[in-house]
Amino acid sequence: MSTARAERLVNLVLALLSTRQFLTAERIRGIVPGYADAATDEAFSRMFERDKNELRELGIPLETGRNSVFDSVDGYRIARRDYELGEVDLAPDEATAVALAARLWDSPELTGQAHGALVKLRAAGVEVDEHAAPIVEPRVHTEPTFGPLLAAVQRGQVVRFDYRRSDSPERRLRTLEPWGVVSWRARWYVVGHDRDRDAPRCFRLSRIIGDIRTVGRPGAVRRPPEVNLLEFVAGTSGGHDSAPAMTARLWLAAGRAAGIRRHGKVIGRMSVGDDEGDLVEVDLYFPESAADWVAGHGPDVLVLEPDVLAKSVRDRLERVALGDGR
Structure with missing residues (x-):
């Protein structure tokens, strides 16, 4: 991130924290240093949208609303009660475990989130040793489809993908309402409702071919509360119902x-x-x-x-x- 953008984000956070009113985008453009550099309204709009997304990815609770029924556009603010982090007190071994967890994932999406968590802990005054050297450092390796599937689960969005069965080279198109992504016996699986079979199914990520395509609007998929994803995978992928090798x-x-x-x-x-x-x-x-x-x-x-x-x-x-x- 450039220095100018980092300064602009800090100024934006300070401005939204210092008011109880919702500030419109136009008002923010006039009072937050850095936005005045936008040459056109469209350029400012793109810049502001990127900054809002950045704040949300950093875990900053950005509220949207209007001060009265007479306002014609939404405004933005940050509620101090939601922004301030409560007291965090980690023992040395717990802090080391947090650092090790951040190094555990071999996935670009989760690596970024893990390091974001470390930044927040340090901001709260918690010392986290990223360089702790365990005797053996485990790694969790994921498939290329892990990130897109996890994102679809979080958005509650239907996905489509080409899938290859273990006993056949033929690929088939699957449409799935994803409930979750779990690891079983060092393999990754996505679990959900298979629309083609009209039944719950799990699919091994290593057998998914090509890209994950999303279908429909976010929020359309809801995981049944009674379903235990890990037990489902264990029961359908062989588990203890088959003879050990x-x-x-x-x-x-x-x-x-x-x-x-x-x-x-x-x-x-x-x-x-x-x-x-x-x-x-x-x-x-x-x-x-x-x-x-x-x-x-x-x-x-x-x-x-x-x-x-x-x-x-x-x-x-x-x-x-x-x-x-x-």
């Missing part, structure tokens, strides 16, 4: 790796070096993605069997140690 034997550090423990069975105790832990058996329904899942727990997990899984996990950890997030 393999059973892995793992060592888990005592009291650690809760995510794996929920899916495994403790069959004994075992020590690795000076560290005590549990011997656990886990049924793997998706072996091709299990290595990412296991490696995400870092040194808290050691794969004993099978060898192919142990090697895959070791390769991933070595790449992380060398600085390659993938």
Whole structure:
């Protein structure tokens, strides 16, 4: 962002905070430094629209309204009660967790939002260490369609896309009322009402081909409150209703790796070096993605069997140690 635009946005926020009245765009143009540089009314309108969108993306609550029934156009203001941030008190480990969460996403859309959250925390006086170095830094990788689908879910808008089934190279056009995007077994899925089949369905993002097209107006889609997206994906993508592809034997550090423990069975105790832990058996329904899942727990997990899984996990950890997030 240019210095001139940043100064203009600061001046706009100060002006809208300092009044209880709604200020019209024309009034703002006359009192906020920077808008007078617009050569034409159209240029000012474009500039003002961009600035309003920028403030909303920064999380600044911009109100729109009129001061009386006699006003012919809308005005704008920022309610101080909504703008001011309440007291934020994070312990050192919580602040580190926030910083790590901001580094977690491998997605342009969510990376920007995460760093925006860090800016707001610092503005509130909370020290957040972005350079904390965990033993293993996890990364959440997303598909190119993740951002457009998530945006459609947030807008409540119908989408269309070409989809390829796992057992066929043929692509088919799908029209979906999206309810949400969830991750299951290291895969991303969009869940919603399939208009072509007139039934709830989930689609794996990696099998979506081409761009996501929106259909109709925002606000047309509402997620049924009784639907649990994760349970739906787990039940329709194989889950525990099908036979496991393999059973892995793992060592888990005592009291650690809760995510794996929920899916495994403790069959004994075992020590690795000076560290005590549990011997656990886990049924793997998706072996091709299990290595990412296991490696995400870092040194808290050691794969004993099978060898192919142990090697895959070791390769991933070595790449992380060398600085390659993938």
